[in-house]
Structures are given as structure tokens and as C-alpha cells.
Amino acid sequence: MSLQPEVLNATLEEFKIMRREFDQLANNHVTSPNTDCIDRYFTALNLLSETAALLNLSGMQGCLDKQAENLMMIDPGIDIESQLPGFSLWLDIAEQHLTNPTAETPCIAWVNLLENTYWPSPLDEQESRTLINAFADEMSFDNQQTNSESEAIDFSELSTKISLDSDQSVIEAFLLDTPVQLEKLFNKVSHISFKAISTNTLTTLQAAQRISHTIKGSANLVGLTALAWLAHKLEDFFESLTNFCQADNEHQWCFNPEETDVIFETLDCMMTLLDDAQHKQDSTVDYQTILQRLIAWPNWQKTVEEIAPALHNEVAPDNTEKDPAEPATIQAALTEIDQQAWVKLVEEMSINLVQSQELFKQMTLNLNDLKNQDLKIQEQRFELENAVDSRSMAQVSNNGFHQDFDSLEMDRYDDIHRTSHQFIESVSDNRELIQSLHNKIRHFDSLIRQQRRYTEQFQHQVMQSSQQPLSAISSRLQRCVRQAARFTDKEVTLFLAGDDLRADRKVVQALADPLMHLLRNCVDHGIETERGDKPAQGRIDVSYKIIQRNIEIKVSDDGAGIDVKTLLQSAKDRQIPLTDQQRTNPLQLIFLSGLTTRKETTQISGRGVGMDAAADQIRQLGGQIRVSSTPEVGTEFLIRIPLSQVTRHIIICRIGQEQFAIDSSHLQQIIPPGGAYCERKGEQWVVNWQDDWIQVRSIHEKLNEPALQFQPGLLTVPLVVMEHEQKRLAVGIDSLLNSFDLVLKPFGNIVHSLPGFTGMTQTGDGTLVPVLNLTELLLMGTVEAEIQKNQTLQQELPQILVVDDSLSIRNSLKLLLTDVGLKVDTATNGIDALEKITIQRPAVILLDMEMPRMNGLELTRTLRNRPGTENLPILMITSRSHGKHREQAKAVGVNEYLTKPFNENEVIDTVRHWMNAQSSGEEVLL
Numbered sequence: 001m002s003l004q005p006e007v008l009n010a011t012l013e014e015f016k017i018m019r020r021e022f023d024q025l026a027n028n029h030v031t032s033p034n035t036d037c038i039d040r041y042f043t044a045l046n047l048l049s050e051t052a053a054l055l056n057l058s059g060m061q062g063c064l065d066k067q068a069e070n071l072m073m074i075d076p077g078i079d080i081e082s083q084l085p086g087f088s089l090w091l092d093i094a095e096q097h098l099t100n101p102t103a104e105t106p107c108i109a110w111v112n113l114l115e116n117t118y119w120p121s122p123l124d125e126q127e128s129r130t131l132i133n134a135f136a137d138e139m140s141f142d143n144q145q146t147n148s149e150s151e152a153i154d155f156s157e158l159s160t161k162i163s164l165d166s167d168q169s170v171i172e173a174f175l176l177d178t179p180v181q182l183e184k185l186f187n188k189v190s191h192i193s194f195k196a197i198s199t200n201t202l203t204t205l206q207a208a209q210r211i212s213h214t215i216k217g218s219a220n221l222v223g224l225t226a227l228a229w230l231a232h233k234l235e236d237f238f239e240s241l242t243n244f245c246q247a248d249n250e251h252q253w254c255f256n257p258e259e260t261d262v263i264f265e266t267l268d269c270m271m272t273l274l275d276d277a278q279h280k281q282d283s284t285v286d287y288q289t290i291l292q293r294l295i296a297w298p299n300w301q302k303t304v305e306e307i308a309p310a311l312h313n314e315v316a317p318d319n320t321e322k323d324p325a326e327p328a329t330i331q332a333a334l335t336e337i338d339q340q341a342w343v344k345l346v347e348e349m350s351i352n353l354v355q356s357q358e359l360f361k362q363m364t365l366n367l368n369d370l371k372n373q374d375l376k377i378q379e380q381r382f383e384l385e386n387a388v389d390s391r392s393m394a395q396v397s398n399n400g401f402h403q404d405f406d407s408l409e410m411d412r413y414d415d416i417h418r419t420s421h422q423f424i425e426s427v428s429d430n431r432e433l434i435q436s437l438h439n440k441i442r443h444f445d446s447l448i449r450q451q452r453r454y455t456e457q458f459q460h461q462v463m464q465s466s467q468q469p470l471s472a473i474s475s476r477l478q479r480c481v482r483q484a485a486r487f488t489d490k491e492v493t494l495f496l497a498g499d500d501l502r503a504d505r506k507v508v509q510a511l512a513d514p515l516m517h518l519l520r521n522c523v524d525h526g527i528e529t530e531r532g533d534k535p536a537q538g539r540i541d542v543s544y545k546i547i548q549r550n551i552e553i554k555v556s557d558d559g560a561g562i563d564v565k566t567l568l569q570s571a572k573d574r575q576i577p578l579t580d581q582q583r584t585n586p587l588q589l590i591f592l593s594g595l596t597t598r599k600e601t602t603q604i605s606g607r608g609v610g611m612d613a614a615a616d617q618i619r620q621l622g623g624q625i626r627v628s629s630t631p632e633v634g635t636e637f638l639i640r641i642p643l644s645q646v647t648r649h650i651i652i653c654r655i656g657q658e659q660f661a662i663d664s665s666h667l668q669q670i671i672p673p674g675g676a677y678c679e680r681k682g683e684q685w686v687v688n689w690q691d692d693w694i695q696v697r698s699i700h701e702k703l704n705e706p707a708l709q710f711q712p713g714l715l716t717v718p719l720v721v722m723e724h725e726q727k728r729l730a731v732g733i734d735s736l737l738n739s740f741d742l743v744l745k746p747f748g749n750i751v752h753s754l755p756g757f758t759g760m761t762q763t764g765d766g767t768l769v770p771v772l773n774l775t776e777l778l779l780m781g782t783v784e785a786e787i788q789k790n791q792t793l794q795q796e797l798p799q800i801l802v803v804d805d806s807l808s809i810r811n812s813l814k815l816l817l818t819d820v821g822l823k824v825d826t827a828t829n830g831i832d833a834l835e836k837i838t839i840q841r842p843a844v845i846l847l848d849m850e851m852p853r854m855n856g857l858e859l860t861r862t863l864r865n866r867p868g869t870e871n872l873p874i875l876m877i878t879s880r881s882h883g884k885h886r887e888q889a890k891a892v893g894v895n896e897y898l899t900k901p902f903n904e905n906e907v908i909d910t911v912r913h914w915m916n917a918q919s920s921g922e923e924v925l926l
Contacts, residue, residue, distance in 0.1 A: 019095065071084070114128075153295075194263075208234075273285060284809075351762055354763070374431055473511065494542065549643050560634075652763065702777050801837065830847075834854075
């Protein structure tokens with residue numbers, strides 16, 4: 001709730017009275033410094049702080065408490081100003097703040113004063129950020145202009161740009177925090193059913209109100225008042241709904257869905273304003289129209305209904321109140337480029353570690369050889385020593401000096417004897433060197449082990465820094481279901497669980513497309529139009545879990561299930577040959593390209609490419625997908641994606657005459673030679689393993705190697721067991737060589753991808769080994785067939801061309817159309833668009849009117865005069881809403897004229913209309 005102006009005025013008058021007391025105490029302390037003056041000043045500060053706390057002036061309260069902390073640390077016998085330079089300035093700052101609580105200058109000045117490093121206890125970075133956020137919360141204090149809801153807004157005073165006078169650190173904090181807050185707000189609003197606003201939605205409404213309040217304060221602090229007003233009116237809307245839920249738990253408000261679309265339009269508008277402000281470009285979004293529609297929410301059509309008794313105790317899903325986990329370390333603030341650099345660095349560290357381990361292994365082997373050689377030398381030394389001694393004793397010297405002694409009384413030595421003893425001493429010295437080398441290598445081993453621990457710890461921190469919560473795509477999934485439900489005229493609700501889990505950013509973003517394919521399939525094929533005894537509103541659940549080193553995703557609906565008979569008949573009508581596994585488990589047919597149970601093609605389904613594309617994208621992530629279905633109960637998809645790791649456990653094997661690598665995370669078991677019996681059943685080879693007959697396959701021929709020959713009886717070659725098409729399958733290889741924890745790298749920019757291969761890895765001795773994708777190898781035919789398949793798939797997907805010089809508009813339109821299953825390309829101006837149209841003719845063009853080089857009117861005129869594009873549907877989306885501009889567009893041949901900010905539903909419906917008109921052969925009316 002905002003403070004009334006009269007309350008603020010009364011507070012300001014009270015402060016002016018207290019200010020005279022502060023001035024008098026300060027003057028007394030200057031003339032006669034003593035403890036009593038400091039104590040009285042300290043007491044007055046605490047009293048003012050308590051007043052600020054009662055008025056929810058948290059920023060002012062924090063500053064007063066920090067001042068009191070520093071005041072208690074000074075010497076009472078010395079003047080305050082000499083110990084706390086500029087201390088007296090706080091009085092002017094506080095008065096300015098109370099005079100205008102929405103002004104940012106006094107707030108920043110107060111924080112800067114408390115950051116004075118000459119003070120005993122200045123603000124640190126974290127404390128400064130806390131106070132700035134506290135002042136941002138105070139931005140909700142409305143002045144007399146905004147206090148009246150019926151008063152017209154002066155749009156000329158609203159700004160769509162960040163104020164240049166704002167403190168740079170405040171701007172950086174705003175740009176870092178506000179996108180996260182907007183994403184949170186989108187997630188909260190997506191979980192609110194405006195068809196039934198009741199006590200069950202209270203906590204979510206309160207969270208949405210709280211986030212709107214935070215965004216409002218932050219936007220006001222940096223001068224982005226247009227965004228602040230939108231957030232302010234959103235807060236008022238949620239506050240009213242919250243008050244209703246708190247006051248009446250017996251009834252619910254039921255809004256018209258078409259009117260509550262304004263809420264989502266407001267969120268899109270806020271995101272666009274923030275994006276434009278961040279890129280320092282003029283915003284063309286029509287926030288004024290949206291703001292006026294939002295202000296008029298009390299006039300929206302709604303009904304008040306009694307809540308069914310069974311729903312009184314219903315608890316809202318837990319996931320609606322979970323916020324994405326915020327990064328706890330400074331590494332979370334790294335840019336994408338920085339994170340990629342860190343990942344590359346830790347990959348190189350891991351490769352060097354493997355090479356060091358291999359070098360240590362070779363040194364240890366060499367040392368063992370050296371020890372064995374030393375033992376042989378020792379044996380030869382003893383033989384030599386005995387031989388020399390025997391020879392010396394057998395000879396009798398004629399030297400007169402020794403005539404008085406016999407051979408037993410004195411040894412007689414010659415040159416051979418002396419040389420041999422020198423050799424023996426050298427051998428002994430060499431043995432000591434070997435022992436010293438052994439001790440050093442053992443110490444080297446401990447250093448490598450320690451380095452391995454450090455590297456693993458560094459890997460973990462780097463991977464943590466590049467992760468983001470799975471909730472980052474939740475808003476896209478919610479929008480996908482809303483659009484599909486709207487298009488199919490069904491009532492469907494999406495429930496998300498576990499989306500606060502974190503995964504690699506690239507994996508999270510790559511999951512969006514296949515999940516949206518599955519969700520559209522659930523809405524269109526799964527949820528029935530006539531629900532019978534089921535609830536009128538269909539339900540889709542998406543849950544995330546981390547199991548071992550995999551992300552497990554379940555997508556389930558409460559629809560009619562998959563009609564297996566219709567699926568088999570569709571495959572028969574299209575003359576698709578079925579494998580034995582597909583006959584045993586027909587549900588796998590839904591992942592075949594070109595297979596669909598729809599008799600008519602729509603923009604949601606009917607082309608037979610959606611589920612195939614989803615399965616292919618999941619396989620590209622190294623994952624697997626299963627499907628199970630129960631008639632009249634529903635369908636469930638189970639997806640497993642391996643978590644991103646710097647190193648993976650890699651098995652090096654030999655297939656034919658070449659070495660290949662296999663990621664062990666995709667394997668269930670390795671059957672050694674002689675570990676099981678192999679038999680031939682019909683056209684297939686099978687092996688009996690753990691009381692289960694498993695089909696045996698060879699991939700040699702797909703790698704241009706001679707086919708592996710199996711023989712009945714005990715296995716003569718090792719087999720790797722994996723899951724394939726929901727069944728266990730054994731793949732034969734010639735031999736297993738070794739296994740290591742290695743870095744798996746993609747092929748690079750020159751060779752983007754090869755069918756059947758994941759990438760390359762490097763062993764400790766420097767050998768480069770290709771890593772096999774067994775699932776892809778088993779599914780694919782020849783490389784040429786795979787390329788042809790991909791080209792066919794790309795041709796079947798309709799393409800839309802978006803032409804706009806604004807990056808934010810291009811991205812938002814591309815994301816919107818991609819989320820409803822269309823292929824989208826973009827161009828920055830008319831010249832760029834002509835080049836792309838020459839290469840591939842799009843189904844529909846969406847373009848802006850005002851662009852550099854060639855504007856939208858010139859581009860349309862050019863296309864209408866070209867053969868082949870004279871009937872191409874062209875939709876113009878522009879900020880120009882006057883009749884004169886509309887007539888100009890119609891004169892050059894524009895089919896539809898839409899204005900910014902665009903309505904998502906209107907854009908999608910218009911695009912679909914013109915695509916259907918083209919596919920049905922209707923004449924395009926200009």
C-alpha cells in the first residue's frame with residue numbers, strides 16, 4: 001500500500017523539528033566535545049530510525065542505522081566532522097528524500113556519503129546494494145498526481161529511456177536484476193487461472209504483486225518511468241485480486257479470457273521496453289494503449305461464482321511458488337563468452353591431466369623395466385666378481401714384497417680385478433639412483449592425484465557457473481500450450497514441477513523445441529474435445545528430476561491415449577515397412593518421419609514431422625525418449641538427457657581395423673567374450689544374458705568395415721548392451737582396448753557434424769579417436785539417405801520471413817512463430833530480404849514499414865512486380881497507425897496491416913489465415 005501525501009507531509013514537518021535538535025547537539029559538541037552530546041545524538045537517530053521503520057521507509061532506516069553505527073565508534077572528545085567527514089550533510093539529504101520520496105538523487109547521495117572510506121565503518125558493496133534495493137522499494141510512494149485513479153496520465157512526462165543522470169552502479173544493478181524479475185513475474189502470471197480467481201490462487205497473486213512492486217521501484221530509480229507505470233498498474237491489479245481473495249473465500253472471480261490477455265500483452269510490452277532501454281534505442285512499442293487498457297481493468301467482464309465445496313481444500317501446485325535458484329557466487333554473473341572461455345580452459349586442463357597420467361604410466365613402466373634390468377645386472381655382477389676373485393687367487397705373485405706371505409695371508413690384485421671392482425661400485429651407485437627415481441615418481445603420483453582433485457573441483461565450479469534453471473523456458477512452454485489450446489478450441493492447463501533444477505544453459509535452451517513439439521502433440525492429439533466424465537479442462541504435466549547423471553523429464557496428459565490401430569493403419573496406408581520391434585511396440589511409430597494419424601493438415605499437426613523432429617533433437621543431445629499410453633487414461637513421454645560434463649567415461653574399442661570411442665553413459669552392460677551363448681533365431685542373432693534373449697547387431701558395415709561374423713555357442717567377441725527403441729540391444733565389437741575419463745569435443749566449424757558420430761576425443765598419448773553415436777548408427781541407413789531425409793524435412797516445414805531493422809522485434813516475432821511450429825528466417829532490411837527470397841521463397845512475409853536501405857513499401861512494390869512473388873502474402877507490422885500510412889500500404893499491395901505493439905494471437909491467426917489461403921490455392925486479394 002502507498003503512503004498518503006498527508007502522512008508524508010506530517011513526517012516531513014516532524015523531521016524539520018528534529019533537525020533543529022540535531023543542529024543544536026552538533027553545535028554543542030563542536031564547542032565542548034563530550035560523551036553526553038554523542039549519546040543524545042545517538043538516541044535521536046534511533047528515534048528517527050524507528051519512525052522510518054513504522055512508515056516502511058526501509059532505505060532511510062538503513063542509512064540512519066549505519067550512521068548510528070559509525071557514531072558509536074568515534075572518540076566523543078573530538079569533533080564529529082573531523083572523524084566523520086561530511087556527516088552533517090545527511091540532514092539536507094534526508095529532508096530532500098522526505099520531500100520527494102520518488103527522487104533518486106537524494107538516495108544515491110546518501111549511499112555515497114555512507115561509503116566514505118574515512119569513516120570507521122563505511123558501507124561495503126553488498127550493504128550498498130541492499131540500501132539501493134531498499135530505496136527502490138520506496139519508489140511506490142505515489143505523489144498527488146498518481147493518487148487519483150480517475151485522473152488522466154500525462155504521457156509526455158513518461159520516459160522509455162534510462163536517465164543519464166542515474167548512477168552507473170544503479171543502472172548496472174537494474175539491468176542485471178530486472179530481466180530476472182520479469183521472468184519470475186511471467187512464470188507467476190502463467191500459473192494464474194483468471195477463469196477462477198479464488199483463495200487457492202492467493203499466494204501466487206501475492207508473489208506477482210510483490211515482484212511488480214520491485215520492478216516499479218527499480219524502474220523509477222533509473223528514470224524508466226514508462227516501465228514503472230506499467231508495473232505500478234499491474235501491482236494495483238494484483239493487489240485488488242489479493243484483497244478480494246482475502247476478504248471472500250466462498251466466491252471466485254471469473255474473467256473473460258480475451259480481456260485478461262491484456263496482462264500478457266503488458267508483460268511482453270515491459271520486456272520490449274527493457275530490451276530497448278538496454279540497447280539504448282528508441283522504443284516503438286505502443287505502451288500507452290496497453291497502459292490505458294490495463295487501467296480500465298475494473299470494467300472488464302467478469303462474473304462472481306460460488307466455489308464448489310470440494311475445491312475449498314484444494315492446494316495450489318507447489319511449483320507455482322518456487323523461484324528459480326539465484327546464483328550464489330560471482331561466477332554466475334559471467335557472460336556467455338566468459339563461460340565458454342572457462343569451459344575451454346578446463347577442457348584443456350583435463351586433456352593435460354590425462355596426458356600427465358599417461359606419461360606417469362609410461363614412466364612407471366620404464367622404471368619397472370629399469371628395475372628388472374638392474375636385477376639382471378646384479379646377477380651378472382656377482383658372477384663377474386666371483387670369476388675375478390677366483391682368477392686373482394689362482395695366480396701367485398713373484399713380487400718380492402709378497403714373498404713372505406702366502407695367498408691366504410694377503411690378496412693379490414691386478415688390473416682386471418681393480419676395473420671389475422670399479423664397475424661393481426658403479427652398478428651399486430646406479431641402483432641408488434633407481435631407488436631415488438622411484439621415490440620421485442611416487443611423489444609425482446601424489447601430485448597428479450592432487451591436481452586431479454583440483455581440476456575436478458574447478459570443473460564443477462565452471463559447470464555450475466554455466467547453468468540456469470529449467471524454469472527459464474517455462475514461459476515459452478506455457479505460451480505454447482495456450483496457443484495450441486486456443487487454436488484447437490480446447491481448455492488445457494499446463495502444470496510444471498521441478499523446474500527449479502539447474503542444467504547447462506545450452507541444454508536448457510535446446511530442450512525448448514522438442515518439449516514444445518510434445519506439448520502441441522498432447523493438446524492436439526491427446527486432449528479430447530468431448531471429455532465425457534473427465535474434467536472439462538484437460539491437464540498436461542511436465543516434471544523434471546536429476547537421476548544419477550541424467551535429466552529425466554516426464555510429459556504426460558490425461559487425454560484419450562494413442563490409438564494403436566489407427567497408427568498401424570496409417571503406416572499401412574503410407575506403405576511404410578515395419579521392423580519386428582515396431583510391430584512388437586507400435587507406439588514407436590509416432591516418431592517416424594511422415595507418419596501422422598491426421599487426415600487434414602493444420603498448423604498444429606498433420607505433416608508427420610513434429611514428433612520425428614522432437615525425437616531427433618533429443619538424440620542430438622545424447623538422450624533417449626520413451627512413450628507409453630493407456631486408452632482413455634492418457635499418454636506419457638519419458639525423456640532422459642545426460643548432464644553436460646567436461647569429461648566423460650570413454651571406452652576405446654576396435655571395430656574392424658580402426659579405433660573408435662563409445663560414451664559409457666549410454667551403455668548398460670559389457671558382455672565379455674565367453675560370457676554368454678549366442679544363437680540364431682530366424683534372421684536374427686540373439687544372446688542369452690541374465691535370463692533374457694537380447695538381439696545382437698553389427699555396425700561394421702555402416703562404418704565401411706567388413707561385417708562382424710557371429711557363430712553359435714560361446715561368444716568370441718565382446719558385446720556392449722544398450723537401450724534402443726525401448727528394448728535392450730547388444731552391439732558387437734572386435735575388442736575392448738581401454739577406458740579413460742576424456743574430453744569429448746565437437747568436430748568444429750569445418751566439419752559441423754557427421755552422421756553416426758558425436759565428436760572426437762584425445763587419449764593420453766595424443767591419439768585422436770572418433771566417438772560413435774550408437775543410437776544414430778543403428779537408426780540410419782546410408783549417409784546420402786540421411787542427408788536426403790533432412791532436406792525433405794526442411795522442405796516440408798513452412799517458412800516465414802520476418803523483416804525488421806529492430807533486433808528486439810525480430811527476435812520476439814521469431815520466438816513467437818517458432819513456438820507455434822513454424823520455421824522462421826529474419827532479415828534486417830529490404831535488400832537483405834530480397835537476397836533471401838531469391839534463395840528460398842517464404843510462405844508469408846512479415847515486414848516493418850520504416851527500414852534503412854529499402855523500406856517496407858519499396859520492398860512490397862518490388863515483390864509485386866516480380867514473377868513468382870506477385871501473390872506472396874505480405875503482412876506489415878508497423879508503429880504507424882494513421883489512415884494515411886494504411887492507405888499507402890494498401891496501394892502498393894500489402895495484404896494485412898497490423899500496428900505495434902502487436903497482439904500475439906492476432907499475428908498468429910493472420911499468418912495462419914494467409915498460409916491456409918496459399919495452400920488451398922485461393923487467390924490472394926490485394
